[in-house]
Amino acid sequence: MRLRNALTTMMSLAVAARQSTAQTICAQIAASIGWTSVFPSFTPQYTTDILHWLESSTQLSECSVRPNTVEKVATVLALLGKTNTPFAVKGGGHTSNPGFSSTTGVQISLEKFAGVDYDQNAGTVTIGASLVWDEVYGELQPHGVTVLGGRFPSVGVSGLLLGGGYSWKANAFGLGSDSVVAWEVAFPNGTAATVTDANDPDLAFALRGGGNNFGIVTNFVMKAYPQTNVWGGILVVTQDNWDAVLSATETFSSTVTDPKAQIFVIFGSAGLVVTNVPVSFVTLSYDAPEQPEGIFDQFLAIDALIKDISSRSLLSLVQTGLAANYGAFTRGSWDTIPTPSYDRTFMNALVNQTVFWSDKLTSSGSILVGTAIEPFLPSILASGTTETAAYPYTREQVYFPTLLAMYWLPTSIDQTMIAARNSSVDTLKSVLEIETQGAAPGVPYSNYAASTTTVEQLYGSNLARLRQIKKRVDPNNVMGLAGGFKILPA
Ligand SMILES: Cc1cc2nc3c(=O)[nH]c(=O)nc-3n(C[C@H](O)[C@H](O)[C@H](O)COP(=O)(O)OP(=O)(O)OC[C@H]3O[C@@H](n4cnc5c(N)ncnc54)[C@H](O)[C@@H]3O)c2cc1C
Incomplete structure (x- = not known):
């Protein structure tokens, strides 16, 4: 006592x-x-x-x-x-x-860093670190340009760009981080500087995927791209038509090579206190005012509960993704499965896991178990190299950042939900392992990855260089006082 x-x-x-x-x-x-x-x-x-x-x-x-x-x-x-x-x-x-x-x-x-400044002569946009992408797209719309940012409402500019950045233009122009040309950075030793590929290629490499390990970025300067209206929007599909969604997704990911075309397919089972409502949200995007015939036909033929597809602004397309915010302000946890390709066996396994865990956990307080399928083209990696960007550490093979997300209400089931997510990820990885005959597990996307992911898994062969850069700019690991995936000085 x-x-x-x-x-x-x-x-x-x-x-x-x-x-x-x-x-x-x-x-x-x-x-x-x-x-x-x-x-x-x-x-x-x-x-x-x-x-x-x-x-x-x-x-x-x-x-x-x-x-x-x-x-x-x-x-x-x-x-x-x-x-x-x-x-x-x-x-x-x-x-x-x-x-x-x-x-x-x-x-x-970073509230005080909130400007969007388009420099027409330079073809760049300076963006304050506190902004979210919808604000940026809205500011740029009158100029007929855009930048490579997030695909859904309210996502932050900073974290997305420091981890990589998958945009609606990714197939044509690559990752958002590859299109950053300068970073205004506050360093742990009390100094500040603007970093570019020309004045500090090592640090520019580190800031393209290395997260919050090297300092605090207050402004990003990004390449600007012309932006017309886009064609696209959202389909909301009930479970009786999920087979059609899976078939259309399989066809799209195995046949479409037009870099202007992209899809984002969510299968989710929303727990409504005692029962589950399985719904699929499919976002279709074509980066021109009209779609060419043939690319999205299979999706458009699906008997959808809601079909909101039109020629619209990029901002309006992003705002149709509000469903991705189901779960906001609840408790939640994400992880990712680096996926070399989307075939039917793997996608079926994703869907089965979603429904299985939702059935099992709804009565305990789970409100959504979901997965997102994001097929891209190999051209997504063409605008950068492993020399110029920390993420991804190999560009020989594209890994799609399949997302697994769980949202719930009571704190008391935190561990149950995280254990379920881990179990689901393990099951899905073992499906991939069989399919790829034990090939390397691939590069996880840090912006979707669970906190237990190691820096060895995230940065692979780039880790040694990152640790040297860390030793130069933050030898005492001041940034280690902040959470995140931590790279230690060499
Ligand atoms: C609804 C939703 C939709 C999404 N859509 C996409 C998408 O379309 N494409 C995509 O690639 N990803 C997407 N993501 C993932 C997204 O990239 C990550 O969640 C990312 O972390 C968001 O950045 P943030 O600034 O909002 O995060 P924060 O939680 O603010 O920050 C994330 C990390 O970055 C660090 N950080 C933030 N700002 C700075 C800074 N200025 N300097 C140094 N370190 C900093 C933080 O310390 C933290 O470690 C989505 C996420 C959600 C929830």
């Missing part, structure tokens, strides 16, 4: 010491960058700054800070490093991994 009391006292002292250290650092940051840039708990700014797309990714920090220049971000980073204070930096807050852009220490908000 006495031992337990002593332990409890020690733990309370440790918690109190950590809290007072964090409170002291909030005061130090305020003294250094200005009291109006630091927000204590439960102010409206603090509440916005810690909020995440998933409730399970939100943590209560000691304070949030909103530096308004890259130099001030660097000052904050240096202070956090000097005092060994845990912190987080958030873009759009869409990670499903708790602690990756949230913290119980100091939350850095």
